[in-house]
Amino acid sequence: MDRQEALEIVKEKLKPKRYEHTIRVMDTAVSLAKYYGVNEKKIELAAILHDYAKYRSPDEMRRWVIKEKLPQDILEYNDELLHGPVGSKMIEHELGVKDGLIQNAIYYHTTGKRNMTLFEKIIFIADYIEPGRQFPGVEAVREVVYKDIHEACYMAATNTILFLMEMEQPIYPDTFQLYNERYIKGGK
Template identity: 55%
Template sequence: MEREQALQIVKPQLTEHRYQHTLGVMETAIKLAGKYGADIKKAELAAIFHDYAKFRPKDEMRQIIEEQKMPAILLEFNSELWHAPVGAFLAEKEAGIDDKEILDAIRYHTSGRIGMTLLDKVIYLADYIEPGRHFPGVDEVRELAENDLDRALTQSMKNTIQFLMKKNQPVFPDTFNAYNSIVQNSG
């Protein structure tokens, strides 16, 4: 699918603010893919669709998680996590995206996972550092992303876990597993 068609499908699903975020993730993901050797067209499409399900009603997302036999543990954690796996499902069902690497990058863009692929990492990081993001620590991660993908990713995961802990929020197991996996595998 070409960029313009993908954007036309996604735009009506999002608020204007979230659409601008999506364009930022797209540009950033294309840059990171070029720098680190990921597939640029796949990075572009995954970025465009990554927040596809962001505004679906909670009840609809809960029902999809149950019916599609996604990990039930999702339902015990913050519903903010649900749009990632549900988005992967709906991008396939409603938009016909059938590339498994793209769907996985969408599915794991919020939590990460053990053994993230290069494309998973590009989308996770692009979501974190796109130009519209303004939170403490983001500039440090932007600098790390200039020459060390794994260090940038580790730092963004640390920031996310610390942010959740400061707010006394539970941390989803995949989030910890992703952090451990990348620290153990990147020396």
């Protein structure tokens, strides 16, 4: 699937502001891929498709979790987390995109996880720092991302955990694992 085809597909699936976000994530991810020497075409496609399932109904996404035998514990958390794992399966079944690099990056783009690949980190952090994002701590992450993407991911996980704690929301274990990676032997 080429860039233009992917953009046309997601434009139909996303609200205009989310489509603009997707373009910014794509541009940010491609810039990071160039900098870190990662396949730019695959990063571009992963970035374009990262929110493919974003506006599917929670009920539909829950059915996909069960049908695709995704980890059932995700059903206990905010429905916002479902679009990553479900999207990774939807792009395979609905669009024919069966590529582990792309699918895993989409799967973990909202939660992160321990031992992410560089490819996964680029999509995770591009979604977090794209230029349209404005929230406390994002500028500090932007300043670090081209020096140390691992540190940038740690900072994003820290900010996310603190935000969710302040909002008294549950935190998915994979996000804690990303945070903990820095302190566990063999991290990064």
